[in-house]
Amino acid sequence: MPSHQLIPREAPIDRHEPPRRGRAARRVPSSNLPRRDPGRGTLGLVSAAAAFLITLAIVPAAPASAQAGDSDTAREIVQHVDDLLRGESSHGRVTMEVVTDRWTRSMEMEMWSLGQNYSLVRVLSPAREAGTATLKVERDIWNYLPRVDRTIRVPGSGMGGSWMGSHFTYDDLVRESSMVDDYEIEISFEGERDGTEIWEFSLVPLPEAPVVWESVELEVRKDDRMPIEMRYFDDRGEVARTMHFSNFQTMDGRLVPTELSMHPEDAPGESTTLFYEHLEFNTDLDASFFSLQRLRDET
Amino acid sequence: MSDRGFWVRIGWRNLGRHRRRSVITAVALAWGFAAVVLFNGILEGMGADFVRSGTDLMAGQLRIQNPDYEPERDLWDVIGGDGGVPVGELLDRVRADSDVIGATARVYGSGIVASDSTSRGGLLMGILPEAEIQVTQFLEGLMEGTVPDPGAYEVVLGQELARQLRTSVGEVVVLVAPSSDGSLGNELFTVSGIVRTGIPEVDAAQVVMHLDDLQFLLALGPDDVHEVAVAAANPWDAPAVAERLSAGLADLGPDILIEPWTSFRPELVEFANLIGGMNWIILLVIFLMAAFGVANTMLMGTFERRREFAVVKALGMRPGRIMAMVVGEALVLGLLAVAAGALISLPLVLWLIHYPVDLTPIAGEQMFMEGLFRFVLRVEHSWDIPIRAAIGLVITAVLAAIYPALRAIRVPAAEALAGR
Numbered sequence: 001m002p003s004h005q006l007i008p009r010e011a012p013i014d015r016h017e018p019p020r021r022g023r024a025a026r027r028v029p030s031s032n033l034p035r036r037d038p039g040r041g042t043l044g045l046v047s048a049a050a051a052f053l054i055t056l057a058i059v060p061a062a063p064a065s066a067q068a069g070d071s072d073t074a075r076e077i078v079q080h081v082d083d084l085l086r087g088e089s090s091h092g093r094v095t096m097e098v099v100t101d102r103w104t105r106s107m108e109m110e111m112w113s114l115g116q117n118y119s120l121v122r123v124l125s126p127a128r129e130a131g132t133a134t135l136k137v138e139r140d141i142w143n144y145l146p147r148v149d150r151t152i153r154v155p156g157s158g159m160g161g162s163w164m165g166s167h168f169t170y171d172d173l174v175r176e177s178s179m180v181d182d183y184e185i186e187i188s189f190e191g192e193r194d195g196t197e198i199w200e201f202s203l204v205p206l207p208e209a210p211v212v213w214e215s216v217e218l219e220v221r222k223d224d225r226m227p228i229e230m231r232y233f234d235d236r237g238e239v240a241r242t243m244h245f246s247n248f249q250t251m252d253g254r255l256v257p258t259e260l261s262m263h264p265e266d267a268p269g270e271s272t273t274l275f276y277e278h279l280e281f282n283t284d285l286d287a288s289f290f291s292l293q294r295l296r297d298e299t
Numbered sequence: 300m301s302d303r304g305f306w307v308r309i310g311w312r313n314l315g316r317h318r319r320r321s322v323i324t325a326v327a328l329a330w331g332f333a334a335v336v337l338f339n340g341i342l343e344g345m346g347a348d349f350v351r352s353g354t355d356l357m358a359g360q361l362r363i364q365n366p367d368y369e370p371e372r373d374l375w376d377v378i379g380g381d382g383g384v385p386v387g388e389l390l391d392r393v394r395a396d397s398d399v400i401g402a403t404a405r406v407y408g409s410g411i412v413a414s415d416s417t418s419r420g421g422l423l424m425g426i427l428p429e430a431e432i433q434v435t436q437f438l439e440g441l442m443e444g445t446v447p448d449p450g451a452y453e454v455v456l457g458q459e460l461a462r463q464l465r466t467s468v469g470e471v472v473v474l475v476a477p478s479s480d481g482s483l484g485n486e487l488f489t490v491s492g493i494v495r496t497g498i499p500e501v502d503a504a505q506v507v508m509h510l511d512d513l514q515f516l517l518a519l520g521p522d523d524v525h526e527v528a529v530a531a532a533n534p535w536d537a538p539a540v541a542e543r544l545s546a547g548l549a550d551l552g553p554d555i556l557i558e559p560w561t562s563f564r565p566e567l568v569e570f571a572n573l574i575g576g577m578n579w580i581i582l583l584v585i586f587l588m589a590a591f592g593v594a595n596t597m598l599m600g601t602f603e604r605r606r607e608f609a610v611v612k613a614l615g616m617r618p619g620r621i622m623a624m625v626v627g628e629a630l631v632l633g634l635l636a637v638a639a640g641a642l643i644s645l646p647l648v649l650w651l652i653h654y655p656v657d658l659t660p661i662a663g664e665q666m667f668m669e670g671l672f673r674f675v676l677r678v679e680h681s682w683d684i685p686i687r688a689a690i691g692l693v694i695t696a697v698l699a700a701i702y703p704a705l706r707a708i709r710v711p712a713a714e715a716l717a718g719r
Contacts, residue, residue, distance in 0.1 A: 098481060129482060147485055156420075158419075
């Protein structure tokens, strides 16, 4: 679904932004989006990453042996990366580690996803927050809070808030865009960098695309077409956040990056990292799984 | 008898020679005086109201914060830095200042407030209700219910927020807020009251609870507060109070910044200055008109008395004395006018000081410079204005008499005596 048709429902009313760890979350709005909170738009890839890769269901990855031949167009390679972190259904466990100037915390979570539009994440530990769960259905997000035994829809004016204390906001979870459909793609560099043969793609959003970034750079290594790094540029042309992909492993038969780490540029030393411990793909989930009832239930 | 008193007496007598003209001129001057006093007073009143409405509603005349708190308002930028500050002692020391009439501590946060049916973003404000009403007025907008009790997990919601949440006094809402340790604070609260400040942004988002409860929700300690708001008896004393407090609170810890409203609301200062400037313009315009009135009267007087001046000149009176005679007359006229003006303006001023005319039904409440301004026609109680007007009037009268006096000095004695 083209997400730019789904504008946040409520105008933001508050001057004060919800406190959040990442200063990344505080930059000046970079576009005419109706939200005051800039910063994070997402590419499909990041939304995948951001959305704890709930959406990290991996479409049959190119066989690891597949070499990107010269005949591959930039578009095809980016399509591959985009698909890598999207796909049909998935189920997995991930540990999210958030490092800020003030504290470091680690949460273990279980997650389910179906396409881009449905995902469910439940906190397993620490015990104090176990059972806390987030459900995303299309553009809506609900939180279940076991302590007060309530389910709360995140309102439009709360979408700029931090998700579970991470450097991702709720907006990151719902904003979807497709690298292939929403960006002008060209190869800006091809060759060896830091000892690895890579492509560097420059992605510039199309005028109508629901993207808050001025541009995005994507580095993909040539030998297995795995993404290595994405850099997001704000409207001043400066890097606002960087996403690193590493620790590539085969899970459920697919090679995937199992470590994704996001670094907001204006908070040096801070980061949110996702470690995938277990992933399975094409599970038999359908949309009815992603219900408010499921959000509350221990599954 | 002093020389000066003599010329005043002569002036008085000369005025008596043409009583009707003198009275008319004096009355015109008196009206000028009354107009200046009244307009200046009303403008000062408006200026004071702007300053008050810009500070009294929520801000206070001084605020104490961590210097890093604004503008990002990070949760952990509390007064005193990471260690916090002994809040009770801080408040006691602030209140001990003789120009301070109240001080209160606050914690701010933001999060989601959810009723059974829906949810909204909320600006969370933790207050000490009893101290808060000494400093600000927004709790006077409590439409129903009561202020939140400590430890009772009660909240007061902005009117529009409560309407949007479809909740009311006695019902339960959930507050969810990212807390200072990175966890997601969440707690059930009972709606204890609904408040209307008249400021749309506030009424649609404000969630007010007891300081202790918000500290708990946000995982802050009892020494962690974001702001201390202070009320000063006279808003214009705030900068001096800030300086005294800065010295007096320095030993409580680092990261304590005390600012008067003049620095965190500089636009209000500009507005007050603008009003001051307008007052001078009014003074100038009215007294310029008065000056021509006096000059005309005195000029006519000197023309009529050409022969008189010729006689005293012929008898050897020095020009300075002639000048003193004419100017003395104007001085007496001015003093008479001040007395008459005081008589005219006093009842009006007293009435507007004690019975301000509320123009709100006509003008409505206006949002102005982030304050809610009510158009109330009243006069700011001040001796400055009448004293300034009186001095201005007398000076005007005297200056206006200088030209006629010079004419009197230059009367050619021989020709005037010869009747030519």
